Amino acid sequence: xxxxxxxxxxxxxxxGMRVRIALAEKGIEYEYKEEDLRNKSPLLxxxxxxxxxxxVLIHNGKPVCESLIIVQYIDEVWNxxxxxxxxxxxxxxxxxxxxxxxxxxxYEVSRKIWTTKGEEKEAGKKEFxxxxxxxxxxxxxxxxxxxxxxxxxxxxxxxxxxxxHAIETFGEFNMEAxxxxxxxxxxRCLQIETVAKTLPDQKKVYEFVGQMRKRFGLE
Amino acid sequence: xxxxxxxxxAWGSPFSRRVEMALKLKGIEYKYIxxxxxxxxxxxxxxxxxxxxxxVLVHNGKPVAESLVILEYIDETWKDHPILPKDPxxxxxxxxWAKFIDEKCLSAIFKACWGACWGEEKEHEKAEIEHExxxxxxxxxxxxxxxxxxxxxxxxxxxxxxxxxAAxxxxxxxxxxxxxxxxxxxxxxxxxxxxxxxxxxVCVTAIKENLPPRDKLIAxxxxxxxxxxxxx
Numbered sequence: 001x002x003x004x005x006x007x008x009x010x011x012x013x014x015x016g017m018r019v020r021i022a023l024a025e026k027g028i029e030y031e032y033k034e035e036d037l038r039n040k041s042p043l044l045x046x047x048x049x050x051x052x053x054x055x056v057l058i059h060n061g062k063p064v065c066e067s068l069i070i071v072q073y074i075d076e077v078w079n080x081x082x083x084x085x086x087x088x089x090x091x092x093x094x095x096x097x098x099x100x101x102x103x104x105x106x107y108e109v110s111r112k113i114w115t116t117k118g119e120e121k122e123a124g125k126k127e128f129x130x131x132x133x134x135x136x137x138x139x140x141x142x143x144x145x146x147x148x149x150x151x152x153x154x155x156x157x158x159x160x161x162x163x164x165h166a167i168e169t170f171g172e173f174n175m176e177a178x179x180x181x182x183x184x185x186x187x188r189c190l191q192i193e194t195v196a197k198t199l200p201d202q203k204k205v206y207e208f209v210g211q212m213r214k215r216f217g218l219e
Numbered sequence: 220x221x222x223x224x225x226x227x228x229a230w231g232s233p234f235s236r237r238v239e240m241a242l243k244l245k246g247i248e249y250k251y252i253x254x255x256x257x258x259x260x261x262x263x264x265x266x267x268x269x270x271x272x273x274x275v276l277v278h279n280g281k282p283v284a285e286s287l288v289i290l291e292y293i294d295e296t297w298k299d300h301p302i303l304p305k306d307p308x309x310x311x312x313x314x315x316w317a318k319f320i321d322e323k324c325l326s327a328i329f330k331a332c333w334g335a336c337w338g339e340e341k342e343h344e345k346a347e348i349e350h351e352x353x354x355x356x357x358x359x360x361x362x363x364x365x366x367x368x369x370x371x372x373x374x375x376x377x378x379x380x381x382x383x384x385a386a387x388x389x390x391x392x393x394x395x396x397x398x399x400x401x402x403x404x405x406x407x408x409x410x411x412x413x414x415x416x417x418x419x420x421v422c423v424t425a426i427k428e429n430l431p432p433r434d435k436l437i438a439x440x441x442x443x444x445x446x447x448x449x450x451x
Contacts, residue, residue, distance in 0.1 A: 050319065050363055062308060069314045076307035089295035090281055096288045101269065134269060 005030035006058040008044050010037055012208050014107065015067035016055040017159035017198055022071045024194035026078045068099055068156060085152045098138060098145060099156040105131045106160055113171040114209055115216060125171055129178055136181040143188060150192055154185075158195055161186040165202035166209040224249035225277040227263050229256055231436055233388045234286040235274035236429050240384050241290050243425035245297045287317055290381050302381040316367060316374070317385035324360050325388055331357045332400035333444040357404050361413060364389065368412045372419060379423050389413070390420040391430055399440040 007023070007030050009016035023030055035044055035054050047056045047063035057064045057073070064073045075084040085092050109131055112124030135157070139145055145153035164186075168175040176183045189195050213219045224242070226249050228235025242249050254263055254273050266275045266282035276283045276292065283292045294302050303310050331353035364386070368374060374382035383390070393405055394417070407414045420426055 059308075064308070064311045064315075066315055066318060069311050069318070072314070073307050073311040076310065089292055090278070090283070092295065093283045093288050093292040096291065097283070097285055100285055100288060 003028075004058075004060050006033060007031070008033050008035055008041070008047065008054050008056040008058070010035050010054050011200055012162075012205050013054060014159035014163065017162070017200075018067045018155055019055045019057060019070050019074070020198045021155055021158070021194055022074045022084055024198055025082045025084065026074060027081070028074070028078060068103060071152070071155065084155065086146070095146070095152040098153040102135075102153070102156045106157065110160065110163060110167050113167055114213065115218065117218065121171070125173065128167075128171070132179045132182055136179060139181060139185055144185070150189060150195070154189055158186060158189045159199065161190070162199045162202055162205050163209070166206040169206060170209065170213065223277075223279050225252060226250070227252045227254055227260075227266065227275040227277070228273045229254050230431050231439055232273060233392045236431070237286045237384050237387055238274045238276055238289050238293070239429045240387065240426055241293045241302060241381075243429060244302065244379065244384075245293065245300050247293075247297055287314075287321065287381075287385060290384060294381065300378075302375065302379070302384065304375070304380070313374070313380060313382045316364070316382050319360075319363070320385055320388060324357070324364075327353060327356045327360055328388075328393060328396060328404065331404060332396045332402045354402070354404065358409065361389075361405060361410055365410045365413045368416055370412075373416065379420070379426065383416075383420060384426075386420075387426070390417040390426075392436075395433060395436045396440060399437045400444070 005023070005028055007016070007019060009020070009032060011034060020032075033041075033043070035041060037054070040052060044054065044056065045052055047058055048054075048065045051065060053065070055065075055067055055070060057070045059073075059077070064070045071084060085095055109124055109128045113121060113128060116124060138153075142148075144150050145157070164175045164183075190199070210219065224247060226235065226238050226242070228238065228251060230253060239249075239251070252260075252262070254260060256273070259271060263273065263275065264271055266277055267273075267284045270284060272284070274284075274286055274289060276289045278292075278296070283289050290302065303313060331350065334350060334353070373379050374386060389405070396402075397404055405413060405417070421430060
């Protein structure tokens with residue numbers, strides 16, 4: 001029986017990008033459905049009644065929600081190729097810990113920078129640099145967070161690269177100057193075909209964020 | 220080679236108790252180290268420099284932090300008495316609800332019991348409305364869990380699983396918060412299945428042996444957060 005895979009998503013979502021990269025890495029064919037988050041489809045509300053959020057993966061009619069949970073699901077179902085997590089339990093725990101760190105910290109602090117101004121924004125920036133310093137520490141001299149190959153933690157963080165231009169412009173700083181190791185890591189990831197094909201253009205994201213800021217009354 | 224398993228925890232924390240419950244279920248021997256959270260040990264800071272929090276599991280010298288990450292590590296390392304199902308869809312489901320409990324339920328429960336913005340609410344009326352809102356939110360969240368339980372004995376089916384362990388905050392600590400604050404949230408008339416589950420849950424040996432004493436816990440929360448949000 002042919003697998004039916006549908007992805008409910010929103011093009012600038014870093015969380016959606018994680019799932020798109022995972023599906024591409026595994027070579028899975030799927031139907032992409034773009035959601036208008038100001039007018040959510042009945043399908044989205046039916047498939048994710050609890051959070052009403054994207055991404056949602058619908059596999060043979062059954063929904064899976066929360067991006068990192070979806071990525072692990074994809075890895076476990078299509079387990080015959082391109083593993084997304086290591087096999088050793090300790091390395092898996094290590095990967096889960098850092099992906100969880102990215103989840104808990106990076107989105108909120110990035111959002112703080114482009115949705116606030118003045119003192120609040122400066123506080124956000126300070127926190128942002130601390131978080132990325134911690135991430136640079138974890139990366140160390142490795143080519144990827146996963147070691148020699150692109151892995152779970154890389155996948156969880158790389159989508160934010162498409163937002164760097166927007167964040168640094170509205171944050172009034174230079175990402176490459178502040179976090180050189182992270183930018184170098186990101187450029188390395190972008191050499192990977194699935195990542196390069198998945199991530200939207202930084203300029204497009206910047207324009208999108210600009211429109212959001214206008215709506216929030218920040219411009 | 221002899222295995223060395225250490226657990227850094229705090230007696231009243233549902234998060235560190237989760238780790239102990241899982242180890243007990245699998246019959247794994249470990250050494251427990253009680254942390255004074257107002258005076259964290261150099262060991263804790265060494266093993267969890269990023270968050271500086273308990274619980275931390277240290278297995279043969281290698282640390283694992285974050286309770287849900289630790290539970291999955293325990294399940295993958297010690298294969299007896301599995302706490303996650305084999306089917307990927309059911310595994311995703313268990314993970315989803317565990318995350319839901321941790322990210323949504325606990326903060327909502329705290330707000331309903333003690334008010335996250337309690338200190339800022341000067342006007343009694345405003346505080347009343349905030350409290351009602353918070354109670355309503357908890358009710359909606361608990362309803363999701365009630366529906367998820369269906370006719371199962373445990374969230375994990377016939378035996379206690381990862382989601383049951385993660386739901387220890389609902390199965391035991393919620394009752395403690397209710398008594399400490401005087402706010403009723405998990406009522407039998409609204410949530411019969413969840414109440415039944417909680418009763419079964421705390422009777423399971425591996426769980427029962429790892430629950431902190433109720434009176435001590437109630438006194439601790441009353442002392443720390445005050446008498447609570449209950450309408451007088």
